[in-house]
Amino acid sequence: MGLLVSIVSVVIALVVWQILAKQGLLGKNFPGSLETLKELQWWLSDPFFNNGPNDLGIGTNLLISLRRVMIGYSLSIVVAVPLGLLIGVSRLASSSANPFIQLLKPVSPLAWLPIGLFVFRDSELTGIFVIFISSVWPTLISTSFGVQTINPDYLRVSRSLGASQLRTITKVVLPAVMPNILAGMRISMGIAWLVIVAAEMLLGSGIGYFIWNEWNNLSLPNIFVAIIVIGLTGILLDQLIGALQKRFDYQL
Incomplete structure (x- = not known):
């Protein structure tokens, strides 16, 4: 039933979009849904062509963006999870890291672009850097929060059984905070996918550069084609992490 309602709502939205565009209510020459879907069909008929840096298929651009996102996102998880665990278990680490987290977390991702270009002198590395610095915070904060909310009895039992600090973290703390880690990872992925589109408008290549x-x-129809592809890819990425998150939801 839910799927049927979703399909009907999408069809209604497409019909309304087409009517508004044809009536000129969205502006002169604004593309309708039928024109956009026709362009989408054309791009999907041969998505991976490569006729030069400024003439790439929608699939080729998408793979470029996904590569950057996955590298930057993976690096952020590698840094955020251990650091979040450390901040959660150590008051000294928490006090030391908190000023930097509060200072850097609200900074716009695009503010890091000129810094990345100056340091790396490479658009690819800059894109990865921007993804990393933007997506590290949700996982870091969620992980440290999860550690701080662990039932103290679990830690007391572990210590009473003679478990070392490392064993306590790997066997008690990490499993207990896994739902928090995955929740942070899910938010981080959304941010990473959001940021790369804006960043690529300045860096060149990728789905963001395609839009620009x-x-x-x-060509407004092609811009809407890219928006549709970006949205569908974002849904898929979110659902993949969401499925993993459900496996560690101990309340189910």
Whole structure:
């Protein structure tokens, strides 16, 4: 029933979009849903062509963006989880890291672009750096919060059984905070996918650059094609982590 309602709502939205566009209520020459879907079909018919840096298929651009996101996102998880565990179990580490977290967390991802370009002198590395610095905070904060909310009795039992600090972290703390870690990872993935589109408009290549290039070509239908592809890819990435999150939801 839920799937049927979702399909019907999408169809209604497409019909309303088409009507508004044809009536000129969204602006002169604004593309309708039928024109956009026709362009989407064309791009999907051969998504991976490569005719040069400014003429790449929608699939090729998508893979470029996904590569950058996965590298930057993976690096952020590698840093955020251990550091979050350390902050959670150590008051000294928490006090030391908190000023930096509060200072850097609200900084716009695009503010890091010129820093990355100056340091790395490479658009690919800069994109990965921006993804990393933007997506590290949710997982870091969620992990440390999860550690701080663990039932103290679990830790007392572990110590009474003679478990070392490392064994306590791996066998007690880490399993207990896994739902928090995955919740942070899910938010981090959403941020990573959001940021890369904006960053690539300045860096070149990728799905973000595709949008900027089509805007320069005054091709609004292709921009909507990219928006649809971005949205569907974002849903897929979110659902993949969501499925993993459900496996560690001990309340189910």
